[in-house]
Amino acid sequence: MLDVCLLGSGGMMPLPKRALTALMLRYNGNSILTDCGEGTQVALRKTGWSPKSVGLILFTHFHADHVTGLPGFLLTLGNAERTEPLLMAGPRGLTKVVNALLIVAPELPFEIRLLEFTDNSSFEYEGVRIKAFKVRHNIACYGYSYEIDRRGKFNPDRAKELDIPLKYWKVLQGGDPVVTEEGRRFTPDMVMGEARKGLKVTYTTDTRPCENIVNYAKGSDLFICEGMYGEEDKKDKAKEHKHMTFSEAAALARDAEVRKMWLTHYSPSLINPREFIGNARRIFPESYAGKDGMMTELRFEDE
């Protein structure tokens, strides 16, 4: 099961009733935070989720509304007695930005590791495959896919046929080969069915529509996409500022054949995003106006 929480839904500046856009994912006791604007730690506290399990922080880009909450967040992690290393990953420049912001948080009780992307990248974190993909903003900016694979079903009849001792079943189910005391060797593919559908979430903000988004979001269970403007007549403004309208986001969701889309990163001028959700649903019916603290639990198909 993958817990997803959109911590905030605003862009540009935090508002009294709208926190800045950030995403929290929780899987198997480990959490991934994506973006950390001013007030993200407060938004997280409102959910009741602990910050302590955050072991990875991803940044889409380094505009202030996606990053200035970092020093406070790290200090709060320290106060929550995190001592395990913390990985941060983002576009080139991450080291410089993090080191600059840490001027006001010089002493943290955990090690910080940094990973900078220079192009589309992929890495694993605690059972989640992270794919960073380049998008089109006015500075270097990445979107992220978070994928959790699911192995095939274990076939006990086949295991019995092969006379595999019971004590090795769990090892094979876990994906590792075994060698018995008598020297017989078994590999998982002998007893596991074909890989089943896993889980996939994609998050992208501060970008114009682009092919990379469609490719990387392909088949997502949940696609979280910026929709800076709800109004159709703000398409020029969206182009100028390298953002999107609701309908542009919906076209991406449709083309990527995702299951569901949450819109986020609203302009402060967009008071009631739901008012314009029709502009998205006309193109992609499973469009929803994201809001602060919006949560879902994604489960494997037959879980």
Next chain:
Amino acid sequence: MLDVCLLGSGGMMPLPKRALTALMLRYNGNSILTDCGEGTQVALRKTGWSPKSVGLILFTHFHADHVTGLPGFLLTLGNAERTEPLLMAGPRGLTKVVNALLIVAPELPFEIRLLEFTDNSSFEYEGVRIKAFKVRHNIACYGYSYEIDRRGKFNPDRAKELDIPLKYWKVLQGGDPVVTEEGRRFTPDMVMGEARKGLKVTYTTDTRPCENIVNYAKGSDLFICEGMYGEEDKKDKAKEHKHMTFSEAAALARDAEVRKMWLTHYSPSLINPREFIGNARRIFPESYAGKDGMMTELRFEDE
């Protein structure tokens, strides 16, 4: 008239229902912000006051909870179309801290001027005399007094006796000398009574009690003082972390003979500060538990 607003009342980290401690003063259309933690711009927005008039930002010290809101605040000032220069003042190290934080706000539409203190200091800003005084925290930290002088009353009978033409009265009232066309010279002291009681606010946070606070807060109309802990049995903790209890703050208020004290900068562990206000009032009856958005208008005595 001096408008005073305590934007937040928390210390250490912002909470869903308690913003970080910061003070806003507004006098004659100009505003002074003191401290700018994560979320200060949101707290200001809640008051309905415009950020645009903020021409001076003071920092008590550079712990994250007093400064990480700065980049977002400056961007919001820029969005509010401020173009006039902005002065920031604080302890030595200000330039380094501001330049580091501005990595995420590199382009602002106004000039930034910086003033670093190395000891007790005094300067004027738009009719307000700012006095910065050293206090006792675990890093360099300053408290601030904000003083507005008030001239004596204009004496029209005396002006008539001296045969000063009417058109010069306003100049003299404004504090400037005049020379008439016939070469007669008049100075304000000829027609103005003795200086009257002005207004004085003092703000200090993140400090142990010390003599400097009593001296600089002397006679304040409003004394805003940290009270990290309400409970008397947390005195040792207060000493260890270089903070104060409510009763220690009250003793300062009494010794400085202020009119009124607002407590602020509560520990996140202090859920209901009012519960402990008695610990302050026993020593200084005019003690109040500050809360987010608490406002007052200070007026000259016969205004």
